[in-house]
Amino acid sequence: MNSLDLHDALNEIDGSFIKEADRALSSSPDCEKTGATQGFRGGRTRRKAIRIALIAACLTALLAGTVVAGAKALKESRFLELFGTKEHARELEEAVITKDLTAKLGNVTIAVEDIVVDKHIIYAEISTDYALDEPDGWLQEACEYSLEITGEAVFAVDEKYACFRGASPFCRDGKLWYLYVIEYVDGIDLGHEKMQLTVEDAENHKVKFEWVNNYTAKSEVITVNHEVDGITVTDIRFSLTEMVIYAKAEQEFTLSFDYIRLDDGTVLYYDENNGMLSRMGGSAKGSGVGERMEARKFFTLLSGFAEKDSKEWQFVPYERIQSICINGEEIRIR
Amino acid sequence: MEEALNDNQIVELFRSGSDSALSELQKKYGAQMKRIAESILADRRDAEECLNDAYMGAWKNIPAADPENLKAYLLRMTRYCAFKRLRTNLAQKRGGHVQTMSYEELSECIPDHRRAESEQDSGLKEQIEDFLRNLSEEKRTIFLGRFWFLYSVAEIAQRLGRDEKYISNQLYYLKKLFRKHLERKEG
Numbered sequence: 001m002n003s004l005d006l007h008d009a010l011n012e013i014d015g016s017f018i019k020e021a022d023r024a025l026s027s028s029p030d031c032e033k034t035g036a037t038q039g040f041r042g043g044r045t046r047r048k049a050i051r052i053a054l055i056a057a058c059l060t061a062l063l064a065g066t067v068v069a070g071a072k073a074l075k076e077s078r079f080l081e082l083f084g085t086k087e088h089a090r091e092l093e094e095a096v097i098t099k100d101l102t103a104k105l106g107n108v109t110i111a112v113e114d115i116v117v118d119k120h121i122i123y124a125e126i127s128t129d130y131a132l133d134e135p136d137g138w139l140q141e142a143c144e145y146s147l148e149i150t151g152e153a154v155f156a157v158d159e160k161y162a163c164f165r166g167a168s169p170f171c172r173d174g175k176l177w178y179l180y181v182i183e184y185v186d187g188i189d190l191g192h193e194k195m196q197l198t199v200e201d202a203e204n205h206k207v208k209f210e211w212v213n214n215y216t217a218k219s220e221v222i223t224v225n226h227e228v229d230g231i232t233v234t235d236i237r238f239s240l241t242e243m244v245i246y247a248k249a250e251q252e253f254t255l256s257f258d259y260i261r262l263d264d265g266t267v268l269y270y271d272e273n274n275g276m277l278s279r280m281g282g283s284a285k286g287s288g289v290g291e292r293m294e295a296r297k298f299f300t301l302l303s304g305f306a307e308k309d310s311k312e313w314q315f316v317p318y319e320r321i322q323s324i325c326i327n328g329e330e331i332r333i334r
Numbered sequence: 335m336e337e338a339l340n341d342n343q344i345v346e347l348f349r350s351g352s353d354s355a356l357s358e359l360q361k362k363y364g365a366q367m368k369r370i371a372e373s374i375l376a377d378r379r380d381a382e383e384c385l386n387d388a389y390m391g392a393w394k395n396i397p398a399a400d401p402e403n404l405k406a407y408l409l410r411m412t413r414y415c416a417f418k419r420l421r422t423n424l425a426q427k428r429g430g431h432v433q434t435m436s437y438e439e440l441s442e443c444i445p446d447h448r449r450a451e452s453e454q455d456s457g458l459k460e461q462i463e464d465f466l467r468n469l470s471e472e473k474r475t476i477f478l479g480r481f482w483f484l485y486s487v488a489e490i491a492q493r494l495g496r497d498e499k500y501i502s503n504q505l506y507y508l509k510k511l512f513r514k515h516l517e518r519k520e521g
Contacts, residue, residue, distance in 0.1 A: 001448050001458070003441035004421055009458035010440075010482055011413050017466050018406040021478035024471070025485065025493045142500060148472055166495020181495070200470060 079116055079125065080315055082138070082170060082179060083303035089315035092116070092302075095240055097215065099124075103199075103207040108145070110199050112209050119217035119239040120188045124151065124197060126167075126178040134171040143169055143176060151182050151197035153190055161188055191215050220318065228329045231255060236333060238318035243299040245324065255295045258325035260305065260316070263334075268305040271313065338362045341404040348396040355396075356389055363405060367412040373484035374416035380423070387415040409483070439505075440481055443513040465515045469508075476504050477512075 079096065080089060095117050102111040109129045116123040130145045149167045164183045169176060180197065184190065193213050200206040219239040226233050231253050237244045247255050259269045299305075303313040323332045339347070339358050347355035367388055371381040391411045401407035466474050472494070479490040487505065491498040 001444055003439075003444070004417055004424075005458065006440045006444065006462075007413070007417050007481070009462055011410055011417070012459045013463050013466065013482075015403055015406050017463070017474065017478060018410070018482065019403055020471065021475045021482065022406065024475040025479050025483060025490070142503065148470055150471060164495065168495075 078172065079123070080302065081136075083300070083313075085303040085313045085315050087312075087314050089317070091240065091317045092315055095215075095217075099209075099211060101209045101211065103209070105147075105199060105201050105205045105207055106203060108201070110147070110207065112197060112211075116241075117190070117213065117215050117217060118241045119219045120185065120190055121181065121183040121239070121241060122151075122190055122195065122213075123241075124178075124180040124182070126180055126197075126199070127172070128176045128178075130176040131174055132171045132176050133174070136171055136173070139169045139171060139176075145176065146202065147178065148200045149178060149180050149197065150200075151180055151195065153182070153184065153188075153193040153195055155193060161185060189217065191217050222333050224331060224333060226331045228327045228331070231327065233324075233326055233331060236324065238301075238321075240318075241300060241302050243301055243316075243318060243321070245297045245299075245326070246294070247297075247326075248294045253295070255297050256327045257297055257299075258328060260321050260325070261323045261330065262316070262320045263322050264320075266307065268314065268316065269308055270299060271304050271306055271311065345396060345400065345404060348393065356393060359392060359408070360389070363408050366405070367408055370409055370412045370484055371416045374413070374420055375423075380419055381416070384412070384415045384419050387419075388412040391415065413482075439509070443509050443516060445513060445517040448516060461516065465512055473504060473508060476501060477508050480505055 080087070080092065096114050097117060098114045099112045100114075102109060104110070111127045113125045113127045115125070126147075126149065128145075128147070130143075132139075132143070146169070147167075151165055152163055155161070161184050165181065167178045167180045169178050171177065182190075182195070190213055192215075195211055195213060197209045198206060199209070217240060219237070222236045222238070224233045224235055230251075231247050231249045234246045234248055236246070245255065245257065247253075257270060259267050261267050301316045301318060303315065305316045306313045322334050323330050325331070338361055344355065344358050344362065347358060364385075367385055368381065371384045371388070372378070375381045375384055388408065388411045391414075392408060395411075396404075396407075399407065466477065469477065475494065476490060479485045479493070480487070485493070487498050487501050490496075491501045494501070
């Protein structure tokens with residue numbers, strides 16, 4: 001027997017394994033290359049795929065952003081602090097829902113302390129009483145004690161929505177915590193969905209937390225249809241923690257974001273030096289075939305926006321955004 | 335704006351023998367099939383020929399097979415064609431065309447005493463399924479991401495929102511576990 005035999009046998013395994021793994025691994029690169037929309041819900045999948053990859057990249061980069069996030073002192077909002085944002089945000093505070101779901105996993109107490117809810121994104125803060133000798137902030141190195149967390153919405157209709165899920169460990173008050181993000185496509189509203197979150201340790205102790213959401217999340221879609229240098233900015237979609245700019249063109253293009261202007265005239269730039277942010281909102285390239293050139297550019301509103309040459313990142317309530325500047329042209333949206 | 339067809343529509347095109355069946359399939363899944371082929375066959379021409387074989391296989395077999403999961407069916411066919419070609423290349427000692435990648439990694443999992451076994455090792459598929467069944471979903475995904483979908487460690491990390499070190503550690507652990515599983519089954 002050699003590795004090719006193993007691969008031959010692997011090729012024959014039950015399709016359910018492949019389906020499950022493919023679902024978990026669903027992401028953008030291949031879809032990007034085909035330029036095709038794909039999958040379950042008409043033309044949305046490509047957008048979903050792009051989103052998932054970007055958010056996944058965001059979380060990966062969050063780990064790299066430890067230096068910045070970890071150096072922040074304790075602020076009013078510990079959630080925002082994780083993202084390196086020091087300002088307290090009332091809008092966000094309203095989105096924090098205390099859960100206090102506690103269970104014992106071996107000798108360690110695990111709790112879903114609270115969730116921060118957005119329309120199609122949920123950020124769960126999971127605490128443990130496992131002690132760490134680390135400063136507050138994202139953990140750079142793998143922890144000796146680690147948990148495997150899997151969470152999802154349990155939809156009443158058995159639809160297969162693409163879902164990004166990822167856990168990032170961090171230290172808070174000398175204890176191991178996880179930020180677990182569950183994100184679905186932007187057509188999904190998690191406001192009243194049943195959620196489940198399974199936590200497992202290396203010794204296969206496992207616990208499942210369940211709850212039913214009961215919140216109404218705000219969101220807004222602004223149709224723009226403004227042409228800049230042959231690129232049509234079609235619309236902008238906002239939810240509590242995210243802004244997505246959609247654009248299309250007849251040929252390959254790069255969407256360059258310059259700044260946003262708030263209702264009080266403040267101009268905020270997106271900090272491209274922050275790993276998380278540059279990956280998340282980095283240059284969006286239109287790709288596709290023929291007339292399919294489309295691009296979406298994602299921005300987290302949790303952090304990254306700051307005044308020129310400042311590292312004082314702000315949480316931006318989207319209602320305050322009056323205009324955006326794309327490829328050098330300021331477009332008024334309100 | 336024209337959108338890609340859904341899987342049922344593509345399968346229907348194959349059933350009706352439509353000329354556009356292959357182009358629609360290529361449009362939707364071509365890049366993923368190509369990536370798999372190129373992950374196994376370093377030589378671009380080999381990969382292209384493998385893709386042609388896979389498209390031909392799709393043309394011939396999809397109408398009768400009526401695959402439940404078109405994507406998995408196509409990637410499976412691409413893997414089959416690519417490994418078949420790789421076997422031929424190896425038999426012809428075209429070793430220079432063999433890429434050092436994840437398919438070779440699996441050889442680390444073969445217990446020494448099983449290396450001399452016949453290629454027709456019956457029950458291997460069942461052993462693999464048994465191994466996968468006993469893993470958590472994430473570990474299964476990482477294992478299959480690397481050895482079935484042939485993604486790089488970095489790609490798996492990005493897709494799962496994990497850091498590369500974590501995925502590398504998991505793969506190291508999974509390979510050891512898989513080897514033990516194969517040893518145990520033999521014993």
